Amino acid sequence: MKSVLLNIHDKQKELDRTFDEIQEHQKNYNSFVTLLEKVPLKEETSSLLSNVCYALKDNYSTKGILTTASSNTLRDYIPPFNSTVYEKLEAAGAICVGKTVLDEFGMGGTGTTGHTGVVRNPFDTSRIAGGSSAGSCAAVASGLVPFAIGSDTGDSVRKPAAYCGIVGYKPTYGMISRWGMLPFASSLDHVGIFTRSVLDAAIVADALKGKDEKDMTTWDSSSIHLQESVENSKDQKYKLFYIKEIVEEENYSNIKENHRQVIENFNAVLEHCQKNGILVEGVSIDKDLLAKIPSVYTCISCAEATSNMSNLTGISFGPRENGSKIDELMTNFRTKNFSPLIKRRFVIGSYVLQSENQEKYFVNAQRVRRLLVEELKKYFQEYDGLILPCSSSIASKIEDAKDMMKKSDDLAILENHMALGNFGGFPSITIPCGKVDGMPIGLNITGNVYEDEKVLSLASRVEEIIEEEV
Amino acid sequence: MEYVPTIGIEMHCEMKSNSKVFSPAANTYSKHSNTHVSPIDMGLPGVLPTVNKECVRKSIMMASILHCEIPEVLCFDRKNYYYPDLPKGFQITQSHMPIGIHGEIEVPYGESTLKVKIHDIHLEEDSAKMEHLERESLINYNRAGVPLLELVTEPVFHSIDETIAFLEYIRRVYQFTGISDADMKKGQIRCDVNVSINEEDGSLGTKVEVKNVNSFSNIEKVLECEIKRQIQLIDNGKRDEIEQETRRYDEATNSTIRMRSKVDAIDYKYFVEPNIPKIKIDPDWVKEIQDSIIELPLSRRNRYQALGLTSEDIKILLRERTISDYFDECITLGCEAKMASSWITSIILANLKDEESSIEDFKVQPKDLAKLLSKVLDKTISNKQAKEIFDRVLKEDILMEKAIETSDVQISDEAYLDSLVKSIVEAHPSEVEAYKNGRTNLFNFFVGNVMKETKGKANPVLTKEIIEKYLQ
Numbered sequence: 001m002k003s004v005l006l007n008i009h010d011k012q013k014e015l016d017r018t019f020d021e022i023q024e025h026q027k028n029y030n031s032f033v034t035l036l037e038k039v040p041l042k043e044e045t046s047s048l049l050s051n052v053c054y055a056l057k058d059n060y061s062t063k064g065i066l067t068t069a070s071s072n073t074l075r076d077y078i079p080p081f082n083s084t085v086y087e088k089l090e091a092a093g094a095i096c097v098g099k100t101v102l103d104e105f106g107m108g109g110t111g112t113t114g115h116t117g118v119v120r121n122p123f124d125t126s127r128i129a130g131g132s133s134a135g136s137c138a139a140v141a142s143g144l145v146p147f148a149i150g151s152d153t154g155d156s157v158r159k160p161a162a163y164c165g166i167v168g169y170k171p172t173y174g175m176i177s178r179w180g181m182l183p184f185a186s187s188l189d190h191v192g193i194f195t196r197s198v199l200d201a202a203i204v205a206d207a208l209k210g211k212d213e214k215d216m217t218t219w220d221s222s223s224i225h226l227q228e229s230v231e232n233s234k235d236q237k238y239k240l241f242y243i244k245e246i247v248e249e250e251n252y253s254n255i256k257e258n259h260r261q262v263i264e265n266f267n268a269v270l271e272h273c274q275k276n277g278i279l280v281e282g283v284s285i286d287k288d289l290l291a292k293i294p295s296v297y298t299c300i301s302c303a304e305a306t307s308n309m310s311n312l313t314g315i316s317f318g319p320r321e322n323g324s325k326i327d328e329l330m331t332n333f334r335t336k337n338f339s340p341l342i343k344r345r346f347v348i349g350s351y352v353l354q355s356e357n358q359e360k361y362f363v364n365a366q367r368v369r370r371l372l373v374e375e376l377k378k379y380f381q382e383y384d385g386l387i388l389p390c391s392s393s394i395a396s397k398i399e400d401a402k403d404m405m406k407k408s409d410d411l412a413i414l415e416n417h418m419a420l421g422n423f424g425g426f427p428s429i430t431i432p433c434g435k436v437d438g439m440p441i442g443l444n445i446t447g448n449v450y451e452d453e454k455v456l457s458l459a460s461r462v463e464e465i466i467e468e469e470v
Numbered sequence: 471m472e473y474v475p476t477i478g479i480e481m482h483c484e485m486k487s488n489s490k491v492f493s494p495a496a497n498t499y500s501k502h503s504n505t506h507v508s509p510i511d512m513g514l515p516g517v518l519p520t521v522n523k524e525c526v527r528k529s530i531m532m533a534s535i536l537h538c539e540i541p542e543v544l545c546f547d548r549k550n551y552y553y554p555d556l557p558k559g560f561q562i563t564q565s566h567m568p569i570g571i572h573g574e575i576e577v578p579y580g581e582s583t584l585k586v587k588i589h590d591i592h593l594e595e596d597s598a599k600m601e602h603l604e605r606e607s608l609i610n611y612n613r614a615g616v617p618l619l620e621l622v623t624e625p626v627f628h629s630i631d632e633t634i635a636f637l638e639y640i641r642r643v644y645q646f647t648g649i650s651d652a653d654m655k656k657g658q659i660r661c662d663v664n665v666s667i668n669e670e671d672g673s674l675g676t677k678v679e680v681k682n683v684n685s686f687s688n689i690e691k692v693l694e695c696e697i698k699r700q701i702q703l704i705d706n707g708k709r710d711e712i713e714q715e716t717r718r719y720d721e722a723t724n725s726t727i728r729m730r731s732k733v734d735a736i737d738y739k740y741f742v743e744p745n746i747p748k749i750k751i752d753p754d755w756v757k758e759i760q761d762s763i764i765e766l767p768l769s770r771r772n773r774y775q776a777l778g779l780t781s782e783d784i785k786i787l788l789r790e791r792t793i794s795d796y797f798d799e800c801i802t803l804g805c806e807a808k809m810a811s812s813w814i815t816s817i818i819l820a821n822l823k824d825e826e827s828s829i830e831d832f833k834v835q836p837k838d839l840a841k842l843l844s845k846v847l848d849k850t851i852s853n854k855q856a857k858e859i860f861d862r863v864l865k866e867d868i869l870m871e872k873a874i875e876t877s878d879v880q881i882s883d884e885a886y887l888d889s890l891v892k893s894i895v896e897a898h899p900s901e902v903e904a905y906k907n908g909r910t911n912l913f914n915f916f917v918g919n920v921m922k923e924t925k926g927k928a929n930p931v932l933t934k935e936i937i938e939k940y941l942q
Contacts, residue, residue: 059516060516061514061515061516067515069515074515077515079509079514079515079516080509080514081509081514083516178516178518179516179517179518180516180517181516182515182516183515183516185744186744186745187744213520214518214520215518215745216518216519216520216521216745216746216747217745217747303741304744306550307548307550307559307560307739307741309559310550310552310558310559310560311513311514311515311557311558311559312515312559313552313554313559315554315557315609316512316513316514316557316609316611317512317514317515326554326607327552330552330554350739353550353739353741354737354739355737355739358739358741362741
């Protein structure tokens with residue numbers, strides 16, 4: 001897919017088209033919590049994003065504009081300050097068309113739990129778009145906007161991107177500031193980008209990245225030029241690895257047809273890669289260790305979430321509940337406004353943090369997280385990146401979508417391995433790689449921290465091969 | 471059996487800094503509520519903390535003063551609990567790796583000293599302030615995010631006096647070093663007090679914690695009544711009833727009241743604050759901070775004792791760093807210690823009190839006082855005259871040099887004039903001889919010399935009397 005961003009010739013026409021289509025889009029897919037008013041074109045800036053329309057996930061603070069995180073707790077919350085991401089896009093002259101639906105606070109993988117209802121997949125409206133960045137994903141996949149901003153804590157950008165046949169990119173932790181992004185789990189939360197090509201993802205990331213004095217976890221990336229590296233990467237020799245335990249059929253009992261097709265597609269892509277000069281090798285990682293990914297994710301993300309969301313009491317902001325005592329008021333607020341799925345995560349988070357449990361669950365989860373990250377880093381010494389399918393199947397039917405709390409069945413590793421990118425803060429990108437049953441599927445490429453240039457160049461090369469061959 | 475109380479203290483002190491510890495809002499005391507508040511202090515969704523380097527610097531300074539071990543990396547934790555004065559629902563503090571551990575500090579105790587072991591000192595943020603009215607509660611977020619240093623001692627005190635001496639001294643250190651104003655009237659110091667009475671075999675008894683005591687005088691009262699309460703229970707054979715629990719002090723009844731027992735203790739679910747990366751503490755920076763620590767009050771006290779100052783004067787000089795510095799500068803400029811001390815503690819401080827000004831801005835600076843006192847020392851003027859000149863400087867708003875020069879006070883110091891005349895007489899044996907041989911008009915030659923030496927200020931009558939005495 002060639003760049004959309006570099007091929008917008010009439011910005012006024014694009015702006016008109018977007019706002020002409022947006023109501024229909026909303027009716028079909030329910031991507032937005034808030035639709036913004038159409039604005040006239042702004043003065044052109046030097047940025048490639050100047051006067052380009054985009055959609056922003058509703059967990060980014062926008063001064064004076066409703067920011068709900070798709071939660072009843074924040075149904076009337078209007079922030080008094082801007083997130084850095086929004087500020088940078090404003091400075092670049094991009095035009096935000098609306099704030100998009102997510103699973104409440106980003107906690108979910110279906111796009112079905114937001115307080116304004118289910119988001120539908122543009123390829124089949126009876127199916128989920130995936131989550132949590134569901135609305136942003138649908139807005140790009142439907143062609144409404146050329147890019148959208150999501151956030152990614154486990155795979156919340158990269159999974160829906162796969163389900164909707166677009167590119168979803170999560171840069172190295174700290175490359176883009178999280179200031180003003182409503183948190184789910186701070187050590188795992190990343191800003192993420194949806195586009196229709198790798199080059200576009202690079203262009204958007206170039207505009208967003210940079211050290212931010214308001215986010216101490218950001219770092220200086222001024223020597224990194226993503227667009228430039230993607231454009232100049234043609235002749236490089238790459239070496240990829242995949243994890244045998246995740247993609248080889250013999251690891252699964254009772255493999256379903258859908259799943260088999262995903263694996264076959266993946267193997268076909270690998271063959272094309274080899275044919276085109278990319279070396280791909282399978283490596284073996286202890287299956288027991290890999291099997292811990294879902295529980296490590298649950299433990300750490302729920303623990304951080306329960307603490308991060310302790311500010312939601314209806315006292316200093318948010319709709320105030322009644323109560324005869326302050327404790328009662330806070331309890332009423334949280335009981336009434338959080339969905340049961342969220343409460344379940346809070347219970348888990350509190351449980352693993354309790355002093356008598358913390359060592360056994362939370363601290364051990366941190367240890368296993370470290371082991372997994374070290375294991376991948378070892379391979380990143382030898383290989384340029386890890387390549388894997390994004391999921392075991394296509395997007396599920398809306399009625400089958402439950403709160404996919406990480407389950408530990410046969411498919412758990414395949415379904416959840418992208419959380420490794422969050423564990424290590426690794427740059428990780430999903431690109432479309434064909435269709436199964438008429439629905440898109442994606443593959444994921446992950447590389448070592450700070451090697452975003454390499455990961456995007458590599459992804460761009462694989463993208464090219466897939467377009468030529470598949 | 472002899473009852474020995476054992477006491478440990480957790481002392482919270484608000485730090486002085488331009489901005490708050492994790493937000494850019496001003497750290498200033500204000501009469502107006504909710505005027506120094508950023509979204510970070512309100513715990514609004516999506517805010518992130520940024521560590522204030524100045525607060526870290528001051529924490530390292532205090533940890534060094536307490537001779538603590540300082541970790542290689544700076545690290546913060548979350549202490550999670552729900553309370554309306556805690557907007558984020560957690561407090562950022564240092565739990566598993568405080569800025570200082572295993573310290574010890576020597577503090578003055580009477581004329582001697584006391585060594586106090588320090589468990590740890592850590593940097594954290596203050597909560598908002600709540601005011602409970604009859605029908606509603608108000609929250610003031612000005613205090614939310616104000617930097618706090620929490621100093622935790624080992625259970626090392628065995629009397630109220632020891633405890634108070636420690637607290638007083640630490641407060642003084644905070645003030646001298648500028649780490650904190652440590653102003654109790656503004657509620658900048660709050661303490662939790664742990665008390666136990668020893669078991670019969672001498673081992674530590676069950677400790678009871680009394681939380682949130684706001685002044686040293688209340689700490690004294692808390693200790694008195696809590697020690698008394700525990701001893702009474704033991705005397706009545708009810709040692710079992712001393713429970714590990716948290717109590718609070720009730721001023722109205724001058725007693726401690728149970729808040730919660732250990733069984734109901736809050737589980738704070740501490741874990742590392744993920745939004746603050748671990749920061750390496752540069753040893754060169756620590757060294758630089760340590761080198762910048764000024765001379766502490768105890769060392770000053772010892773120096774003043776050696777100078778022979780009275781303990782009353784020492785106490786006054788050490789009341790504030792600026793006073794002590796003023797005195798030290800006078801000494802450097804050659805003043806006699808006791809004289810300077812008594813001038814500062816009586817005359818200068820009395821004048822300051824009148825005008826409610828600081829000694830740093832006082833009209834008479836050490837160099838001026840030194841000039842004045844040198845005249846007293848070489849007997850050019852008397853103490854009384856010096857006081858008159860001093861008053862003129864203040865009243866007429868003139869420079870000290872000018873006041874001394876133009877001073878028309880006569881020198882009537884008999885001993886001084888006597889020695890002056892003696893030296894003149896001895897220096898002019900031939901004139902003395904001639905005078906004695908009848909050249910009586912030479913009397914005026916001697917008067918003239920005295921007047922020359924004293925710039926004409928010698929009391930003429932006295933001068934004549936003394937000259938006559940020497941020329942007889």
